[in-house]
Amino acid sequence: MLDANIKEQLKPTFSNLKSGVELVVFAGDDTKSKELLALAKDMAELSPLVSFSEGTDADERRPTLQVKAENADSSIRFSGVPMGHEFTSLILAVLHSGGHPMKVEPELIEQVRTIKGEFKFETFISLTCQNCPDVVQALNMMAVINPNISHVMIDGSVFPEEADSRKVMAVPTVFLNGEVFTQGRTSFAEIVNKIDSGASARQAESLNEKEPYEMLVVGGGPAGASAAIYSARKGIRTGIVTAKFGGQVLDTVGIENFISVKKTEGPKLVAHLEEHVKDYAVDVMRDQMASKIVAAEQVGGLISVELENGAVLKSRSIVLSTGARWREINVPGEKEYLGKGVAYCPHCDGPLFKGKRVAVVGGGNSGIEAAIDLAGLVGHVTVLEFGDTLRADAVLVRKAESLPNITIIKNAATTEITGDGDKVNAIHYTDRTNDESKTVELEGIFVQIGLIPNTEFLKDDIELSQHGEIIIDNRGATNVPGVFAAGDATTVPFKQIIIAMGAGSTAALGAFDYMIRSSAPAEEVSDAA
Incomplete structure (x- = not known):
């Protein structure tokens, strides 16, 4: 064996x-x-x-x-x-x-x-x-x-x-x-x-007792890990508060565009990130969700990060690296049948649908890649794309179109997901060319329509774009003094691991520069400027 x-x-x-x-x-x-x-x-x-x-x-x-x-x-x-x-x-x-x-x-x-x-x-x-x-x-x-x-x-x-x-x-x-x-x-x-x-109350009490940080990173993905490492290397008190270390990368199967590493997998890269962070004196607080950011001028000189369990952490500067999550279709039945046929990870859940009929919603790279992967496992794959053309790379489109058990439907606006109460049995869509309602009977649906930033808790405190992204300048600074941001939650145009890492280091250096200048005498700040 x-x-x-x-x-x-x-x-x-x-x-x-x-x-x-x-x-x-x-x-x-x-x-x-x-x-x-x-x-x-x-x-x-x-x-x-x-x-x-x-x-x-x-x-x-x-x-x-x-x-x-x-x-x-x-x-x-x-x-x-x-x-x-x-x-x-x-x-x-x-x-x-x-x-x-x-x-x-x-x-x-x-x-x-x-x-x-x-x-x-x-x-x-x-x-x-x-x-x-x-x-x-x-x-x-x-x-x-x-x-x-x-x-x-x-x-x-x-x-x-x-x-x-x-x-x-x-x-x-x-x-x-x-x-x-x-x-x-x-x-x-x-x-x-x-x-x-009793764990939540004990953790909140312990977190409340922590001394203020000089730089606190909110989010533990590639951008957050990079920011923490750059901060800790400056010799300042650094912390990371995160729901899960690694973020979206944990759910990434193959990574072939991380420069100098020809091929790796998400969990392996996260393990390396975590080991690198552990090399420095970074206080990592796991399984904690931030619920609010309170600007320094409102709380006497230090920025506050309120957590969902009631704890409050304080810091001279903040780097927000909260990442993004799978975007939902937001149609009736999606939430009701999550885990009952509706899924977001074809690599994880695909084997459960061996020989069955499934749909992939989304015609971008992730959607067409999912369809190709699933075609080797399931009985039939139907791809539903809202637009009149597929947005995936041409080489992926050609591969998908060559497979006999993949059907691609364009101009399809998904309207509803139905089931028998226990599991999915159909997806309904409108043909946008003639407004005709159609149904595809199936056993599984994989949603692959992009990402949405994890920034809802910031909407009253930090300036966001119309898409909910944190608006930053070229140093990663937000509209709130001392608060910086990096990664997929921000207005950077391209959402890539290597870009997030670079943005994390930029935000950390920007935050460090902010602290130096904000703590220097007024005339020195003026001269430096």
């Missing part, structure tokens, strides 16, 4: 084990079971602390691999064959079960250890989903830390009947004690805070 190269790479990795780990395989006679048996046997050969056995529990899904710690009462299972993006999840589960330290803040580990109650988590995934491993790995670690927490990863393509019966139409979908708990990327801290009812 594992080739010689991977085995050689894993041997030194498994040398980090401090105690025994048993791999128990519950197998049937199917091909996937044979693959899982081979995988477990190969892994058991790599370390004397890893053993292999076959389980006999008739109630277990087959194939399932259980990771059993010798020195802990933990429950981690992989139903399916955890390869692809989930192979790392399996390796980490073995390492953590065998006593290798976790890369998690000690405060979070203690928080998990002291949570009371019984929590049985199940996560439906697809092996092509880049968001799924973060969730799987977080829940696996929680299962190692607290014996009252168990976790099962379930590959929806291996257990399609169960996925259908439980109405799973997006990944990752997490069930807690049999009920839907979350959908989509969810961080370790977010999961913990959601099951720990």
Whole structure:
């Protein structure tokens, strides 16, 4: 199952084990079971602390691999064959079960250890989903830390009947004690805070006690990471407050235009960004959403950032790098069927629609790329484009038009998404050439119509463009003294990772220059100008 190269790479990795780990395989006679048996046997050969056995529990899904710690009462299972993006999840589960330290803040580990109650988590995934491993790995670690927490990863393509019966139409979908708990990327801290009812109040109290920053970055995507690094290198007190580190890049599959790196993937780039930020004395406050910016003159000399949990952070300067999110169609049925057939990530959720009929709304690069990718999985793809021409690159259009199971409809104004209450069954549109209403029967809809800036909370405090973007000058400055901005949330004309990074450094340098000049004697400022 594992080739010689991977085995050689894993041997030194498994040398980090401090105690025994048993791999128990519950197998049937199917091909996937044979693959899982081979995988477990190969892994058991790599370390004397890893053993292999076959389980006999008739109630277990087959194939399932259980990771059993010798020195802990933990429950981690992989139903399916955890390869692809989930192979790392399996390796980490073995390492953590065998006593290798976790890369998690000690405060979070203690928080998990002291949570009371019984929590049985199940996560439906697809092996092509880049968001799924973060969730799987977080829940696996929680299962190692607290014996009252168990976790099962379930590959929806291996257990399609169960996925259908439980109405799973997006990944990752997490069930807690049999009920839907979350959908989509969810961080370790977010999961913990959601099951720990007193977490928000404790965090707000802790955040309120923090000393003022000299530069506070709001948002942890490429622009925010760049701004924080440039700020910290100046030797000033720097903080980042962010809902999730990495932003949109976490959901980006292939990156081939990041200069000097020929090809990488979003999560890998985010991991490198995070490691770079950690090299400096940056106070990173995760899983926190800003709700308001209060200018310095209103609060006695320092800018205030109010958070949704009630905490208030203060700083001499601010860099806003709140990024953007998928734009919605805003038609009846879209929100009602989100996760029930309506999706925004074809790479994540595409495998759940194998052999089925789907639509892609949007004829730009992202829409046509999605259609091409989906064509290899699903039965048929219908592309609905509002305009009279496709906006995608010509090479992508030619490829899409060459595929027999892609139909492209132009001048199509989507009007409604309908379903049976549990899942999508059709998309309705108006033919803009003759105002005729038409319907496409299907099982899935992927929305790919661009991005919208995350700036709603700023509309009363910062000047925004008609599109909701933060208006900035060539130094990243906004209309509020001391408040700068960078990245996809701003009026920069092109939304690219490398441009966001450059804009983040520009905003940080602009903010630093602002602080130098605003703290200098009046005559010196005049001379410098």
